[in-house]
Amino acid sequence: MKKLFLVVMTVSFVILNSRCTFTEDIDKLTNLATDSLSLVLGTPVFDTGLQLSIKNAKTNDYIEDAEVTVTVSGKDAAIVYNNLGIKSSAYKTKLGIIHLILDPTKIDSAAMLTTPKEFDMQISAPGYTSVTQRVQFESKTTQLQTVNLVKLNDAPEGVVVASASGFASSSASGSTTTTGVLPLNGGEQQLKLEPGVVLRDASGAAVTGTVAANVVYYDPTANNAESVFPGGLIATVDFGGGNKDVVALEPIGMFNIKLTAGGKSVKTFSNGGLTIRTEIPDGVINPSNEQPYKENDKVDMWSREEGSGEWKFEKEATVKNVNGKLILEESVTHLSDHMFVRPFRGCEISIYANFSGKVSGYGNYTSTMEKVLFYIVDEKGKERQVNSNRLDMGRDGTVLGRSVSARVFIRSQSEKIKIIPSPDNVKKMAFSQTLFNIPADCADLITNNITVTEAAVSDPNLNINFNLQVSSGPLTVKPSMEIKYRKTGSGTTYSSAFLTLGTGKMSIALNTDYDVAITLGANQGKAKMKIEADGTDRYKVTFSGLSLGDQSSSASIVIQAQKAADGSINVSYKVEVDADVIGQLT
Amino acid sequence: MNKILILPVLMLLLGTPAIQAQDSSPKKIGLAIGGSASTNGLGFSVIAALNRSIAVRVGYESLTQSFAEPFVYGIEDIDFNITPNIKVGGITANVDFYLLKGLYLTGGVVQTNFDLGVNLIPKDPMKIGEIEYQPEDIGELNVKILPERRLSPYAGLGFGRTISRDKKLALNFELGAYHMGSYVIDMTGTGLLQGNSDNASVKRINEVLSDFSWSGIYPVAKLGLSFRIF
Numbered sequence: 060m061k062k063l064f065l066v067v068m069t070v071s072f073v074i075l076n077s078r079c080t081f082t083e084d085i086d087k088l089t090n091l092a093t094d095s096l097s098l099v100l101g102t103p104v105f106d107t108g109l110q111l112s113i114k115n116a117k118t119n120d121y122i123e124d125a126e127v128t129v130t131v132s133g134k135d136a137a138i139v140y141n142n143l144g145i146k147s148s149a150y151k152t153k154l155g156i157i158h159l160i161l162d163p164t165k166i167d168s169a170a171m172l173t174t175p176k177e178f179d180m181q182i183s184a185p186g187y188t189s190v191t192q193r194v195q196f197e198s199k200t201t202q203l204q205t206v207n208l209v210k211l212n213d214a215p216e217g218v219v220v221a222s223a224s225g226f227a228s229s230s231a232s233g234s235t236t237t238t239g240v241l242p243l244n245g246g247e248q249q250l251k252l253e254p255g256v257v258l259r260d261a262s263g264a265a266v267t268g269t270v271a272a273n274v275v276y277y278d279p280t281a282n283n284a285e286s287v288f289p290g291g292l293i294a295t296v297d298f299g300g301g302n303k304d305v306v307a308l309e310p311i312g313m314f315n316i317k318l319t320a321g322g323k324s325v326k327t328f329s330n331g332g333l334t335i336r337t338e339i340p341d342g343v344i345n346p347s348n349e350q351p352y353k354e355n356d357k358v359d360m361w362s363r364e365e366g367s368g369e370w371k372f373e374k375e376a377t378v379k380n381v382n383g384k385l386i387l388e389e390s391v392t393h394l395s396d397h398m399f400v401r402p403f404r405g406c407e408i409s410i411y412a413n414f415s416g417k418v419s420g421y422g423n424y425t426s427t428m429e430k431v432l433f434y435i436v437d438e439k440g441k442e443r444q445v446n447s448n449r450l451d452m453g454r455d456g457t458v459l460g461r462s463v464s465a466r467v468f469i470r471s472q473s474e475k476i477k478i479i480p481s482p483d484n485v486k487k488m489a490f491s492q493t494l495f496n497i498p499a500d501c502a503d504l505i506t507n508n509i510t511v512t513e514a515a516v517s518d519p520n521l522n523i524n525f526n527l528q529v530s531s532g533p534l535t536v537k538p539s540m541e542i543k544y545r546k547t548g549s550g551t552t553y554s555s556a557f558l559t560l561g562t563g564k565m566s567i568a569l570n571t572d573y574d575v576a577i578t579l580g581a582n583q584g585k586a587k588m589k590i591e592a593d594g595t596d597r598y599k600v601t602f603s604g605l606s607l608g609d610q611s612s613s614a615s616i617v618i619q620a621q622k623a624a625d626g627s628i629n630v631s632y633k634v635e636v637d638a639d640v641i642g643q644l645t
Numbered sequence: 646m647n648k649i650l651i652l653p654v655l656m657l658l659l660g661t662p663a664i665q666a667q668d669s670s671p672k673k674i675g676l677a678i679g680g681s682a683s684t685n686g687l688g689f690s691v692i693a694a695l696n697r698s699i700a701v702r703v704g705y706e707s708l709t710q711s712f713a714e715p716f717v718y719g720i721e722d723i724d725f726n727i728t729p730n731i732k733v734g735g736i737t738a739n740v741d742f743y744l745l746k747g748l749y750l751t752g753g754v755v756q757t758n759f760d761l762g763v764n765l766i767p768k769d770p771m772k773i774g775e776i777e778y779q780p781e782d783i784g785e786l787n788v789k790i791l792p793e794r795r796l797s798p799y800a801g802l803g804f805g806r807t808i809s810r811d812k813k814l815a816l817n818f819e820l821g822a823y824h825m826g827s828y829v830i831d832m833t834g835t836g837l838l839q840g841n842s843d844n845a846s847v848k849r850i851n852e853v854l855s856d857f858s859w860s861g862i863y864p865v866a867k868l869g870l871s872f873r874i875f
Contacts, residue, residue, distance in 0.1 A: 087853065096846045096847070096850065097844065097845075097846040098720050098723070098838075098841070099834070099838070099840035099841045099844050100837055100838065100840070101836075101837040101838070101839060101840045102773065102837070103773060103776075103778070103837060140774060140775065140776060141774075143774045144773050144774020144775055144776040145774045145775050146775055162776050163776070163782075164776060164777065164778060164779070164782065533720075533846075535840075537840040560839055560840045561840065580774070
């Protein structure tokens with residue numbers, strides 16, 4: 060009984076000193092769960108798409124003085140969306156940046172190898188030349204492409220722009236009544252339209268009235284020919300009979316011609332055509348015999364399909380000697396881009412770069428932000444970036460053992476392939492091998508194992524760790540997006556910080572103004588960002604000159620941030636928005 | 646918390662030799678094996694009687710239950726198929742102290758497997774922008790209620806005997822509870838729901854939960870049968 064008494068007393072003590080709060084605690088918990096529990100939803104990371112930079116061919120800077128419009132057409136246009144997964148008849152930008160993605164639910168890596176996904180872009184901006192270009196995907200990759208447009212009233216070296224408001228006249232039937240002659244470049248090139256040629260638009264209707272001519276001529280001998288040539292000097296061409304190939308172009312000259320009258324654009328000619336003439340610049344080499352061009356050599360004339368941007372063989376022209384000048388002269392019966400050229404076939408190969416290794420961990424998430432860049436290095440050591448692809452890394456920083464692939468066009472066997480980590484990667488990586496010979500007979504390149512290590516670099520820049528969230532009520536969206544940034548006034552290509560589920564890194568210099576740009580679907584935002592030390596252990600992050608779409612704000616956003624132990628800065632920003640904004644994100 | 650710890654500690658104290666010495670029965674030592682069914686699952690145990698008043702039990706109990714048919718619950722316009730999963734049990738080590746012939750107090754520790762979870766998978770395809778994603782593309786949420794600590798004190802009151810004094814078979818019924826510190830909600834996600842792995846609102850709920858006096862207590866009702874070997 061003594062034991063029982065002792066235990067009963069103890070239990071009684073415990074019970075008497077306890078207060079039953081279960082019911083009210085449950086109420087409190089229920090209220091907390093109802094009011095505060097949020098569901099976090101990420102936006103998709105699109106692994107196949109196009110980062111398109113549209114630049115002024117002369118300044119090599121993004122076109123911001125005109126709204127660029129990109130329309131998409133072609134075989135797989137139906138699966139092309141902006142980076143919020145929204146389709147548009149015309150994607151527009153005032154920042155010179157367009158991000159298009161392919162519907163990730165409609166693409167299959169294996170199928171793409173045999174049936175590439177492709178679409179055509181028509182890129183135009185008021186006051187600039189237009190470009191049509193085909194984009195093709197044979198693997199899941201984000202292609203980086205730059206398209207240079209020529210500003211008509213400020214053309215770069217190697218580009219001649221000429222116009223004549225009264226180039227010719229045509230009658231009600233569309234038949235020209237005068238001779239139109241438009242010399243360019245001191246007469247080295249010339250357009251000529253004889254009387255009696257009938258002008259028609261794309262629908263076949265007669266084009267009547269005073270005919271205005273606008274011509275852009277691209278000089279192949281200019282130093283910057285490769286960068287200003289619309290669509291680049293490596294392109295898909297149609298040899299006819301379904302025989303298409305990617306070739307390297309060494310044009311003698313290219314004309315982009317627009318004739319308009321009475322609000323209509325001339326598309327075709329009948330009862331004759333428009334004569335295009337160009338002198339062959341001195342010293343231009345005929346790639347078929349590696350000798351300078353001479354009289355009676357043959358040169359192809361090619362025209363570019365509207366929409367696809369694909370070059371199509373038209374006819375063979377013969378080099379003439381006129382008063383000691385070598386000239387090419389041909390008549391065309393439709394208007395598009397026309398080019399005298401001898402294309403030569405290189406080969407297109409697949410690269411399968413195999414990676415292993417480890418860098419420091421990424422925390423909570425696997426990383427889809429690291430990229431591998433593929434370059435071609437020519438015989439003279441000149442490099443050109445030809446592709447990029449994603450290098451997936453595990454949470455612990457281990458390479459998620461997969462081959463990173465890319466398709467590249469090789470001009471000659473003596474070129475080399477360079478594979479490097481993107482300088483914009485979150486982790487500063489080093490590869491054990493970066494330069495590779497091209498396999499014989501255009502075979503695919505399957506690399507030996509490339510070991511990835513973390514480069515020990517002393518980076519004077521400050522690392523910013525972003526954590527962005529957009530909330531409305533109990534739903535929080537952590538966006539997967541790209542932040543582009545560059546030093547204000549640098550005129551350089553933007554670097555990219557890729558945010559996955561709202562988190563990502565950016566490396567910048569202190570006390571320096573940066574231009575920051577984001578693209579979220581149809582909305583593009585821009586701001587200036589500056590980070591200053593605020594005492595010894597804090598930073599002040601200032602965003603100013605904010606604009607989003609057509610809206611702008613003169614107010615600045617200032618975020619005070621604590622310096623982390625590793626010297627980096629954690630910038631967490633949670634935006635409370637209306638439900639309809641969330642609706643656009645999800 | 647301190648209040649809860651008093652009881653098992655007291656139980657162990659009551660099992661000291663000084664108190665045991667009061668029992669002068671000639672049949673002291675015994676060994677039995679037993680089985681049990683409880684809110685902690687089905688289990689087995691080995692019971693050693695040190696004397697007529699004190700017995701030591703070591704055992705293992707387990708209950709794992711999944712539900713094949715999910716039920717549907719909507720969160721922010723998204724319908725989820727919710728599948729609960731229950732896992733309780735663990736390794737137990739207790740000292741039984743007999744107050745009367747058929748009434749005992751018990752105390753000890755449990756290395757608990759406690760894991761109550763629900764798996765949430767979007768029920769229907771979901772549009773993000775204009776692209777429709779299948780549920781497997783969106784990912785899944787796993788919400789678990791876990792113990793703050795797995796090694797937990799246990800105390801209970803039992804009727805009957807965990808090891809018979811004079812016969813081969815013994816039956817007991819026990820009511821008790823173990824205290825795991827606090828319940829901790831753990832939320833993880835995959836795919837587009839991966840961001841829930843560090844969901845700030847879950848952290849807030851866990852902070853509140855840790856303040857509740859009852860948080861972490863798991864009640865046990867157990868029916869046991871044992872067979873005395875010697």
